[in-house]
Protein backbone atom coordinates (compact mmCIF):
# COMPACT_ATOMS: atom_id res chain seq x y z
CA UNK A 558 0.00 0.00 0.00
CA UNK A 559 1.26 3.40 -0.98
CA UNK A 560 2.46 6.05 1.39
CA UNK A 561 -0.03 8.93 1.31
CA UNK A 562 1.73 12.25 0.77
CA UNK A 563 0.13 14.77 3.11
CA UNK A 564 -0.14 18.04 1.18
CA UNK A 565 -1.86 19.82 4.03
CA UNK A 566 0.99 19.09 6.43
CA UNK A 567 3.70 20.16 3.97
CA UNK A 568 1.73 23.29 3.03
CA UNK A 569 1.52 24.17 6.72
CA UNK A 570 5.28 23.69 7.07
CA UNK A 571 5.88 26.13 4.19
CA UNK A 572 3.49 28.67 5.63
CA UNK A 573 5.25 28.52 9.02
CA UNK A 574 8.53 29.28 7.26
CA UNK A 575 6.92 32.23 5.49
CA UNK A 576 5.72 33.80 8.74
CA UNK A 577 9.19 35.10 9.64
CA UNK A 578 9.56 36.74 6.24
CA UNK A 579 6.14 38.38 6.51
CA UNK A 580 7.07 39.72 9.94
CA UNK A 581 10.36 41.07 8.59
CA UNK A 582 8.52 42.95 5.85
CA UNK A 583 5.82 44.15 8.25
CA UNK A 584 8.47 45.51 10.64
CA UNK A 585 9.87 47.55 7.74
CA UNK A 586 6.40 48.98 7.09
CA UNK A 587 5.99 46.81 4.00
CA UNK A 588 3.28 44.35 4.91
CA UNK A 589 2.77 42.18 1.81
CA UNK A 590 -0.61 42.62 0.19
CA UNK A 591 -2.47 40.32 -2.18
CA UNK A 592 -5.47 41.48 -4.21
CA UNK A 593 -7.69 38.78 -5.67
CA UNK A 594 -10.20 39.56 -8.40
CA UNK A 595 -13.17 37.23 -8.82
CA UNK A 596 -15.56 37.72 -11.74
CA UNK A 597 -18.88 35.89 -11.72
CA UNK A 598 -20.40 33.19 -9.55
CA UNK A 599 -18.42 30.00 -10.27
CA UNK A 600 -18.87 28.01 -7.04
CA UNK A 601 -15.47 26.30 -7.20
CA UNK A 602 -13.75 29.67 -7.79
CA UNK A 603 -15.55 31.13 -4.78
CA UNK A 604 -14.24 28.25 -2.63
CA UNK A 605 -10.64 28.62 -3.87
CA UNK A 606 -10.62 32.40 -3.47
CA UNK A 607 -11.93 32.10 0.07
CA UNK A 608 -9.15 29.61 0.88
CA UNK A 609 -6.56 32.01 -0.55
CA UNK A 610 -7.67 35.00 1.50
CA UNK A 611 -7.96 32.83 4.61
CA UNK A 612 -4.35 31.68 4.23
CA UNK A 613 -3.21 35.26 3.71
CA UNK A 614 -4.94 36.39 6.91
CA UNK A 615 -3.33 33.53 8.88
CA UNK A 616 0.11 34.69 7.77
CA UNK A 617 -0.44 38.39 8.37
CA UNK A 618 -0.50 39.12 4.65
CA UNK A 619 -2.97 41.88 3.86
CA UNK A 620 -5.55 40.84 1.32
CA UNK A 621 -8.66 42.07 -0.37
CA UNK A 622 -11.06 40.40 -2.75
CA UNK A 623 -12.69 42.38 -5.50
CA UNK A 624 -15.90 40.63 -6.54
CA UNK A 625 -17.38 41.66 -9.87
CA UNK A 626 -20.60 40.51 -11.55
CA UNK A 627 -20.39 37.99 -14.41
CA UNK A 628 -21.52 40.63 -16.94
CA UNK A 629 -18.48 42.85 -16.18
CA UNK A 630 -16.97 44.08 -19.45
CA UNK A 631 -13.41 43.37 -20.47
CA UNK A 632 -12.71 47.13 -20.38
CA UNK A 633 -13.90 47.56 -16.82
CA UNK A 634 -11.89 44.54 -15.69
CA UNK A 635 -8.85 46.10 -17.36
CA UNK A 636 -9.55 49.29 -15.38
CA UNK A 637 -9.58 47.31 -12.14
CA UNK A 638 -6.25 45.68 -13.04
CA UNK A 639 -4.74 49.08 -13.92
CA UNK A 640 -5.75 50.50 -10.55
CA UNK A 641 -4.16 47.56 -8.74
CA UNK A 642 -1.00 47.93 -10.86
CA UNK A 643 -0.79 51.58 -9.79
CA UNK A 644 -1.52 50.94 -6.10
CA UNK A 645 1.86 50.82 -4.34
CA UNK A 646 0.34 49.06 -1.31
CA UNK A 647 -0.52 46.04 -3.50
CA UNK A 648 2.30 43.54 -4.20
CA UNK A 649 0.36 40.62 -5.67
CA UNK A 650 -2.53 40.60 -8.14
CA UNK A 651 -4.46 37.44 -8.94
CA UNK A 652 -7.39 37.28 -11.35
CA UNK A 653 -9.11 33.97 -10.63
CA UNK A 654 -9.69 31.80 -13.71
CA UNK A 655 -11.80 30.84 -15.54
CA UNK A 656 -13.20 34.22 -16.60
CA UNK A 657 -16.62 34.56 -18.26
CA UNK A 658 -16.50 33.62 -21.96
CA UNK A 659 -16.87 37.21 -23.25
CA UNK A 660 -13.58 38.24 -21.60
CA UNK A 661 -10.23 37.50 -23.28
CA UNK A 662 -8.16 35.83 -20.56
CA UNK A 663 -4.84 36.46 -22.30
CA UNK A 664 -5.58 40.16 -22.59
CA UNK A 665 -6.34 40.45 -18.86
CA UNK A 666 -3.29 38.43 -17.78
CA UNK A 667 -1.03 40.48 -20.04
CA UNK A 668 -2.34 43.67 -18.42
CA UNK A 669 -1.13 42.64 -14.95
CA UNK A 670 2.21 44.16 -14.03
CA UNK A 671 4.71 41.26 -14.30
CA UNK A 672 6.24 42.19 -10.90
CA UNK A 673 2.82 41.70 -9.28
CA UNK A 674 1.84 38.62 -11.27
CA UNK A 675 1.86 36.14 -8.36
CA UNK A 676 0.28 33.47 -10.60
CA UNK A 677 3.30 33.59 -12.92
CA UNK A 678 0.94 33.62 -15.91
CA UNK A 679 2.16 36.82 -17.62
CA UNK A 680 4.06 36.16 -20.88
CA UNK A 681 7.13 37.94 -19.48
CA UNK A 682 7.21 35.58 -16.49
CA UNK A 683 6.54 32.54 -18.69
CA UNK A 684 9.42 33.61 -20.93
CA UNK A 685 11.78 34.08 -17.99
CA UNK A 686 10.89 30.62 -16.70
CA UNK A 687 11.62 29.16 -20.11
CA UNK A 688 15.09 30.72 -20.30
CA UNK A 689 15.88 29.87 -16.67
CA UNK A 690 15.77 33.38 -15.21
CA UNK A 691 14.63 33.85 -11.64
CA UNK A 692 10.98 34.94 -11.70
CA UNK A 693 7.47 34.43 -10.34
CA UNK A 694 6.53 30.85 -11.25
CA UNK A 695 3.00 29.35 -11.46
CA UNK A 696 1.81 28.16 -8.03
CA UNK A 697 0.55 24.65 -8.83
CA UNK A 698 3.72 23.41 -10.60
CA UNK A 699 5.85 25.07 -7.93
CA UNK A 700 3.76 23.30 -5.29
CA UNK A 701 4.20 19.95 -7.04
CA UNK A 702 7.97 20.37 -7.21
CA UNK A 703 8.12 21.35 -3.54
CA UNK A 704 5.81 18.48 -2.52
CA UNK A 705 7.99 15.92 -4.32
CA UNK A 706 11.19 17.24 -2.76
CA UNK A 707 9.87 17.61 0.77
CA UNK A 708 8.23 14.16 0.75
CA UNK A 709 11.53 12.51 -0.23
CA UNK A 710 10.66 11.88 -3.88
CA UNK A 711 12.95 14.39 -5.58
CA UNK A 712 12.55 14.28 -9.38
CA UNK A 713 16.27 14.33 -10.29
CA UNK A 714 17.19 11.41 -12.54
CA UNK A 715 13.57 10.18 -12.63
CA UNK A 716 11.23 9.77 -15.57
CA UNK A 717 8.31 12.12 -14.91
CA UNK A 718 5.26 11.57 -17.10
CA UNK A 719 2.83 14.49 -17.10
CA UNK A 720 -0.66 13.83 -18.42
CA UNK A 721 -2.08 17.20 -19.54
CA UNK A 722 -0.49 20.12 -21.39
CA UNK A 723 -2.29 23.04 -19.76
CA UNK A 724 -0.67 26.45 -19.59
CA UNK A 725 -1.14 26.57 -15.82
CA UNK A 726 0.12 23.09 -14.87
CA UNK A 727 1.53 20.69 -17.49
CA UNK A 728 3.62 23.05 -19.60
CA UNK A 729 5.28 25.06 -16.82
CA UNK A 730 5.87 21.90 -14.75
CA UNK A 731 7.69 20.26 -17.67
CA UNK A 732 9.83 23.38 -18.05
CA UNK A 733 10.68 23.45 -14.36
CA UNK A 734 11.51 19.78 -13.95
CA UNK A 735 13.78 19.63 -17.01
CA UNK A 736 15.94 22.50 -15.78
CA UNK A 737 19.47 21.87 -14.57
CA UNK A 738 19.93 21.64 -10.82
CA UNK A 739 19.22 19.55 -7.73
CA UNK A 740 15.56 20.51 -7.58
CA UNK A 741 14.90 19.39 -11.15
CA UNK A 742 17.05 17.33 -13.55
CA UNK A 743 14.17 15.02 -14.47
CA UNK A 744 13.46 13.38 -17.81
CA UNK A 745 9.97 14.53 -18.76
CA UNK A 746 7.31 13.17 -21.10
CA UNK A 747 4.15 15.21 -21.71
CA UNK A 748 1.03 13.29 -22.78
CA UNK A 749 -2.13 14.97 -24.04
CA UNK A 750 -5.32 14.36 -26.02
CA UNK A 751 -3.23 13.77 -29.16
CA UNK A 752 -1.20 10.98 -27.51
CA UNK A 753 -1.90 7.53 -28.90
CA UNK A 754 -1.63 4.61 -26.50
CA UNK A 755 -1.51 6.71 -23.31
CA UNK A 756 -0.94 3.65 -21.09
CA UNK A 757 2.31 2.77 -22.87
CA UNK A 758 3.69 6.09 -21.60
CA UNK A 759 2.13 6.23 -18.15
CA UNK A 760 3.42 2.71 -17.40
CA UNK A 761 6.97 3.95 -17.88
CA UNK A 762 6.65 6.72 -15.29
CA UNK A 763 8.70 6.79 -12.09
CA UNK A 764 6.62 9.85 -11.17
CA UNK A 765 3.20 10.25 -12.77
CA UNK A 766 1.51 13.66 -12.69
CA UNK A 767 -2.18 13.51 -13.56
CA UNK A 768 -3.35 16.95 -14.67
CA UNK A 769 -5.93 16.25 -17.33
CA UNK A 770 -9.05 17.43 -15.53
CA UNK A 771 -11.21 14.32 -15.81
CA UNK A 772 -12.35 12.34 -12.80
CA UNK A 773 -10.56 9.09 -11.98
CA UNK A 774 -9.28 8.21 -15.47
CA UNK A 775 -5.86 6.99 -14.29
CA UNK A 776 -6.43 3.40 -13.15
CA UNK A 777 -4.14 0.71 -11.72
CA UNK A 778 -3.27 -1.05 -14.97
CA UNK A 779 -1.93 2.24 -16.38
CA UNK A 780 0.93 2.44 -13.83
CA UNK A 781 3.92 0.35 -12.85
CA UNK A 782 4.60 -0.98 -9.36
CA UNK A 783 6.39 1.53 -7.16
CA UNK A 784 5.29 4.65 -9.06
CA UNK A 785 4.92 7.98 -7.25
CA UNK A 786 1.59 9.55 -8.22
CA UNK A 787 0.75 13.25 -8.04
CA UNK A 788 -2.94 13.90 -8.58
CA UNK A 789 -3.64 17.48 -9.68
CA UNK A 790 -7.32 17.03 -10.55
CA UNK A 791 -10.07 18.63 -8.49
CA UNK A 792 -13.31 17.30 -9.94
CA UNK A 793 -16.74 17.68 -8.41
CA UNK A 794 -18.82 14.61 -9.16
CA UNK A 795 -22.46 14.21 -8.20
CA UNK A 796 -22.95 12.06 -5.09
CA UNK A 797 -26.38 11.98 -3.48
CA UNK A 798 -25.01 10.26 -0.37
CA UNK A 799 -23.16 13.43 0.68
CA UNK A 800 -24.67 16.49 2.31
CA UNK A 801 -23.55 18.81 -0.51
CA UNK A 802 -24.73 16.46 -3.25
CA UNK A 803 -21.21 16.11 -4.66
CA UNK A 804 -17.78 14.83 -3.71
CA UNK A 805 -14.35 16.14 -4.69
CA UNK A 806 -12.16 13.61 -6.45
CA UNK A 807 -8.95 13.62 -8.45
CA UNK A 808 -7.94 12.51 -11.95
CA UNK A 809 -6.65 9.26 -10.40
CA UNK A 810 -8.70 6.27 -9.31
CA UNK A 811 -7.17 6.50 -5.84
CA UNK A 812 -8.25 3.13 -4.42
CA UNK A 813 -6.98 1.03 -7.33
CA UNK A 814 -3.76 2.98 -8.01
CA UNK A 815 -2.89 3.10 -4.34
CA UNK A 816 -2.36 -0.65 -4.23
CA UNK A 817 0.47 -0.41 -6.80
CA UNK A 818 2.06 2.95 -6.03
CA UNK A 819 4.92 3.65 -3.64
CA UNK A 820 3.41 7.03 -2.79
CA UNK A 821 0.35 9.00 -3.84
CA UNK A 822 -1.17 12.41 -3.16
CA UNK A 823 -4.82 12.45 -2.07
CA UNK A 824 -7.61 14.74 -3.30
CA UNK A 825 -8.52 16.73 -1.33
CA UNK A 826 -5.46 17.38 0.81
CA UNK A 827 -2.69 16.92 -1.76
CA UNK A 828 -1.72 19.42 -4.45
CA UNK A 829 -4.55 21.91 -3.69
CA UNK A 830 -3.17 23.15 -0.34
CA UNK A 831 0.31 23.34 -1.92
CA UNK A 832 -1.01 25.68 -4.64
CA UNK A 833 -2.22 28.02 -1.95
CA UNK A 834 1.00 27.82 0.08
CA UNK A 835 3.01 28.71 -3.04
CA UNK A 836 0.70 31.63 -3.74
CA UNK A 837 1.60 32.95 -0.31
CA UNK A 838 5.27 32.31 -1.11
CA UNK A 839 4.98 34.24 -4.39
CA UNK A 840 3.18 37.13 -2.67
CA UNK A 841 5.97 37.44 -0.09
CA UNK A 842 8.53 37.16 -2.89
CA UNK A 843 6.80 39.89 -4.91
CA UNK A 844 6.74 42.16 -1.86
CA UNK A 845 10.45 41.55 -1.22
CA UNK A 846 11.33 42.19 -4.87
CA UNK A 847 9.27 45.36 -5.05
CA UNK A 848 10.67 46.79 -1.82
CA UNK A 849 14.20 45.93 -2.91
CA UNK A 850 13.80 47.77 -6.20
CA UNK A 851 12.06 50.82 -4.67
CA UNK A 852 14.52 51.28 -1.79
CA UNK A 853 17.55 51.76 -4.01
CA UNK A 854 17.80 55.37 -4.97
Ligand code: L34
Nearest residue numbers: 605652653654655676696791805825826827829830832
Ligand atom coordinates in the same frame (compact mmCIF):
# COMPACT_ATOMS: atom_id res chain seq x y z
N1 L34 B 1 -5.68 32.74 -11.55
N2 L34 B 1 -6.92 30.80 -11.33
C1 L34 B 1 -5.80 31.49 -11.06
N3 L34 B 1 -4.79 30.97 -10.32
C2 L34 B 1 -4.89 29.72 -9.82
O1 L34 B 1 -3.87 29.19 -9.14
C3 L34 B 1 -6.06 28.99 -10.04
N4 L34 B 1 -6.28 27.73 -9.51
C4 L34 B 1 -7.00 26.75 -10.34
C5 L34 B 1 -8.30 27.41 -10.79
N5 L34 B 1 -8.12 28.80 -11.19
C6 L34 B 1 -7.05 29.54 -10.85
C7 L34 B 1 -6.40 27.41 -8.22
O2 L34 B 1 -6.09 28.17 -7.31
C8 L34 B 1 -7.22 25.61 -9.37
N6 L34 B 1 -6.87 26.15 -8.06
C9 L34 B 1 -7.05 25.45 -6.85
C10 L34 B 1 -6.48 25.87 -5.66
C11 L34 B 1 -6.67 25.18 -4.49
C12 L34 B 1 -7.41 24.04 -4.47
C13 L34 B 1 -7.99 23.59 -5.64
C14 L34 B 1 -7.81 24.30 -6.82
C15 L34 B 1 -7.63 23.31 -3.19
O3 L34 B 1 -7.03 23.64 -2.20
N7 L34 B 1 -8.48 22.29 -3.17
C16 L34 B 1 -8.81 21.52 -1.99
C17 L34 B 1 -10.23 21.03 -2.10
C18 L34 B 1 -11.21 22.14 -1.98
C19 L34 B 1 -12.60 21.78 -2.41
O4 L34 B 1 -13.36 21.29 -1.58
O5 L34 B 1 -12.91 21.99 -3.57
C20 L34 B 1 -7.86 20.34 -1.87
O6 L34 B 1 -7.60 19.91 -0.76
O7 L34 B 1 -7.43 19.85 -2.92
